[in-house]
Structures are given as structure tokens and as C-alpha cells.
């Protein structure tokens with residue numbers, strides 16, 4: 001696993017952290033488009049698992065098993081912070097693959 005932001009598989013331009021982050025929270029099914037060459041990239045299946053295991057999973061585990069709080073609002077608050085921290089890392093780890101266009 002290398003912590004380098006994904007590059008366009010067509011022209012090698014690096015995507016920005018923000019482009020990837022926005023795509024991930026656009027609910028994963030919208031492909032990311034290279035602003036340089038227009039190649040579309042879709043999240044890989046392992047990428048989806050990584051995304052979930054860095055965001056939703058830590059929150060669920062904390063809320064269900066690890067919370068020291070009796071207060072549900074405090075528990076949920078910390079859970080959401082975990083989700084946020086995890087999500088900030090996802091653009092470095094989640095991978096996309098270029099969508100083969102028939103006209104290429």
C-alpha cells in the first residue's frame with residue numbers, strides 16, 4: 001500500500017486530494033474525470049472496501065463496542081470524528097481504475 005495520491009492512468013497527471021475526496025463522498029459511483037485528458041476513472045472494488053473500512057466501520061465499532069460514554073450523543077460525536085479522520089486519509093489509499101472507452 002503506497003500513500004501516494006492516485007494519478008491519471010491515461011496521462012499520468014496527479015489527481016488532487018480534493019477531487020478524489022469529493023468523488024468518494026459523491027457516493028462512489030460517479031467516475032472521476034481527469035481535467036487534463038478527460039479519461040474517466042472508477043473506484044476499484046478493493047477501493048470501496050477500503051473506503052468503508054476507514055470511515056463507516058471505525059464509527060460503528062466505536063459506537064457499538066468501544067465507547068466509554070454512557071451518553072449516546074457523546075458516543076455518536078466521537079464516532080463521527082473518527083469517520084471524519086478516516087475519510088481524510090481515504091484519498092491517499094483508495095484506488096481508481098480507468099474506464100476503458102470504446103472510442104479510445
Ligand SMILES: [Zn+2]
Pocket residue numbers: 008009010011012013034035036037038039
Ligand atoms: Zn489524464
